[in-house]
Amino acid sequence: MTLARNGVSIRTERLNKAFGPVQAIRNLDLEVLSGNRFGFLGPNGAGKTTTVRILSGLLRQTSGYAEVCGIDVSRDRDSIKAITGLLPETPGLYSKLSAVEFLEFIGALNGQSDEKLHRRIDSLLGVLGLEGRQDDLLESYSSGMKQKVLVASTLLHNPKLVFLDEPTSRLDPSASAVVKDLILVLSEETDTTFFICTHMTGFAEDVCDVIGILNQGGVVARGSPQEIVDSAGAGDLEDAYLRIVGGKVDREALLAWR
Ligand SMILES: Nc1ncnc2c1ncn2[C@@H]1O[C@H](COP(=O)(O)OP(=O)(O)O)[C@@H](O)[C@H]1O
Numbered sequence: 001m002t003l004a005r006n007g008v009s010i011r012t013e014r015l016n017k018a019f020g021p022v023q024a025i026r027n028l029d030l031e032v033l034s035g036n037r038f039g040f041l042g043p044n045g046a047g048k049t050t051t052v053r054i055l056s057g058l059l060r061q062t063s064g065y066a067e068v069c070g071i072d073v074s075r076d077r078d079s080i081k082a083i084t085g086l087l088p089e090t091p092g093l094y095s096k097l098s099a100v101e102f103l104e105f106i107g108a109l110n111g112q113s114d115e116k117l118h119r120r121i122d123s124l125l126g127v128l129g130l131e132g133r134q135d136d137l138l139e140s141y142s143s144g145m146k147q148k149v150l151v152a153s154t155l156l157h158n159p160k161l162v163f164l165d166e167p168t169s170r171l172d173p174s175a176s177a178v179v180k181d182l183i184l185v186l187s188e189e190t191d192t193t194f195f196i197c198t199h200m201t202g203f204a205e206d207v208c209d210v211i212g213i214l215n216q217g218g219v220v221a222r223g224s225p226q227e228i229v230d231s232a233g234a235g236d237l238e239d240a241y242l243r244i245v246g247g248k249v250d251r252e253a254l255l256a257w258r
């Protein structure tokens, strides 16, 4: 298996994806270093999910280059799948299974062997703080607990890189806080790189050490949350984000009809 060169986990060069007339990704240049918690921040329709689907080997680009841990994503999809984990935007969960049964099922789909898989499941359940509830059916779990199990399911095969597509967008603030803490703990306890799509500036600020802001298919700002705030001359990340992607409401224009 190819190792990441120079600690670079993801690299894209002039990556493009068109769906018919819709240019979802436009000459995207991206670099994510190993071990980063990279926040891919952008409004609905910016191209975040499309990028993740290309990088995880699910979708072929129209043109340009992308590599993950030194592997060309359009050439060796099986290797990409073996070294990455993906939490999709709308994941499926089997409510009539317990957490352990669900994780065993996902592990079996990955082709993992019994004993190693059970050790991994035990250690993940420990990190998640779900011991004691692991044999309860998932239908009895809160949204935050379900999301923990889903995040765990992406980590079973000990991937080098995990894509989390909008991991908190359907969660209430307390469930979001659980997922935030989980990502921070997992990032400290493993050397996994996290690539996290979100449109929530607060989440990105709390969790990510590097942020790339995506707008209309291209990266328009990159840096630590503080660097982005400073370079936009903004007060905080939300203010910087709204200045960069637009969306500041023109109150004068809005009230002009009166
Ligand atoms: N399968 C598809 N067929 C047609 N258009 C698509 C498809 N997937 C995404 N798009 C379009 O590509 C653009 C980017 O979408 P997406 O990557 O889902 O953005 P985001 O995840 O940032 O909200 C949008 O205009 C969307 O409508």
Ligand SMILES: [Mg+2]
Residues within 6 Å of the ligand: 048, 049, 050, 089, 165, 166, 197
């Ligand atoms: Mg999306």
